[in-house]
Amino acid sequence: MKVAAVQMDIAWHDRSTNYAKVRQAAAQAKEAGADLLVLPEMFATGFSMDTSVTAEPLEGTTPTLMRSLARELSMTLVGGFVLRGDTRRPQNVSLAVDPDGKDLALYAKIHQIALLGEHDSYEAGQRPVSFQLKGVRATCFVCYDLRFPELFRAVVDQCGLILVIASWPAVRQTHWDILLRARAMESQCFVVGVNRVGDGGGHAFVGGSAIIDPLGTVLTQGGEEEALLVADIDLTKVSEIRTALPFLKDRKPHLLKEMAEV
Numbered sequence: 001m002k003v004a005a006v007q008m009d010i011a012w013h014d015r016s017t018n019y020a021k022v023r024q025a026a027a028q029a030k031e032a033g034a035d036l037l038v039l040p041e042m043f044a045t046g047f048s049m050d051t052s053v054t055a056e057p058l059e060g061t062t063p064t065l066m067r068s069l070a071r072e073l074s075m076t077l078v079g080g081f082v083l084r085g086d087t088r089r090p091q092n093v094s095l096a097v098d099p100d101g102k103d104l105a106l107y108a109k110i111h112q113i114a115l116l117g118e119h120d121s122y123e124a125g126q127r128p129v130s131f132q133l134k135g136v137r138a139t140c141f142v143c144y145d146l147r148f149p150e151l152f153r154a155v156v157d158q159c160g161l162i163l164v165i166a167s168w169p170a171v172r173q174t175h176w177d178i179l180l181r182a183r184a185m186e187s188q189c190f191v192v193g194v195n196r197v198g199d200g201g202g203h204a205f206v207g208g209s210a211i212i213d214p215l216g217t218v219l220t221q222g223g224e225e226e227a228l229l230v231a232d233i234d235l236t237k238v239s240e241i242r243t244a245l246p247f248l249k250d251r252k253p254h255l256l257k258e259m260a261e262v
Contacts, residue, residue: 001134003036004029005229007209007222009198010046010167013053018044019065022079025228030073032230035134037069038194039079040165041143042092046200047167049121054082055090058106063095071101076133078140080165082122083108089123094140094165096131105131109142110151118144128155136160136235143168146179146193149186156187156248160238164193170206177208185216188242190233197226214241 006025011017022039029037041047044062045054056062062081070077078096083106085091091108098104108125112118128151130139137159143166145151152162162183168176176195184191190213197207209222211231219231242248 001035001235002033002230002232003038003192003211004032004034005038005192005194005209005211005222006040006043007195007197007207007225007227007229008040008043009226010040010043010196010200012046012200013048013050015044015061019061022065023069026069026073026075026077028228029230030075032228034075034230036076036078037073038163038165038192039066039077040194040196041080041094041167042082043079043165043196044081046196047143047203048201049117051082051084051090051121055084056081057084060084063097063103066095066097067101067103070097070099074099076104078163078165080142085123089121091125092118092122092142093125094142094163096138096140096163104133105129105140107140107142109145111144111148113144130155130159133161134235136238138163140165142166146176146183149183152183152187153251156189159187159189160235161190161192161233162187164191166193166195167200167203167205168195168208170204173206173208177210180210181212181216181218184212184214188214188245188248189238190214190235195222197222197224214238 096104107129
């Protein structure tokens with residue numbers, strides 16, 4: 001399967017400019033033969049706490065664009081936007097759409113970064129969400145989730161591909177680089193991490209998007225500029241590596257439960 005990741009400079013609160021960038025990148029990904037295209041967190045607006053700007057319904061312009069592009073280009077799309085709630089605060093979500101333009105999965109970000117006040121603006125999600133893709137299960141996570149390995153452990157037995165969309169600030173870029181590889185190695189699965197570049201909301205972003213194999217080998221990585229990253233991933237490699245190196249079988253999950261009770 002060929003995966004494409006869009007590392008873009010998101011124009012602050014400017015949907016039309018960002019939509020144009022996404023359309024161009026999607027066309028380039030199609031030319032490169034991509035089966036899956038991954039976009040950053042809140043790619044339409046930037047990582048903003050202003051929900052009067054960011055929030056939109058499930059049939060809003062951003063998810064509608066994703067469905068249209070997926071259908072037009074016959075590829076699976078994953079990307080982030082803010083979902084307006086009917087009775088609760090909006091949620092920071094990752095949406096996966098199949099090549100027919102139908103929704104595959106909608107995941108609401110579980111871990112919110114209090115350091116930036118995200119929890120004051122957005123409602124947290126409650127559980128991971130996976131979907132079927134090319135014979136394996138794929139799971140979407142969002143940015144700050146990357147710091148919590150227990151969340152990845154919760155899906156690893158059924159999952160061969162993890163997609164992390166982000167607006168990860170430059171001040172903690174080293175953490176992003178290390179944690180992406182750590183999650184791939186400890187989960188023994190492919191990890192696609194897609195970060196933005198540029199400035200927005202008082203923060204600088206320097207990319208470092210990467211596609212990483214189950215051994216932690218970086219197949220391709222972005223620098224500090226806008227880029228379309230493309231890599232071929234062999235999903236059969238997940239089961240092969242887990243058979244050759246059966247580390248996951250040596251876990252002691254009962255100990256975690258016992259320690260939590262104590």
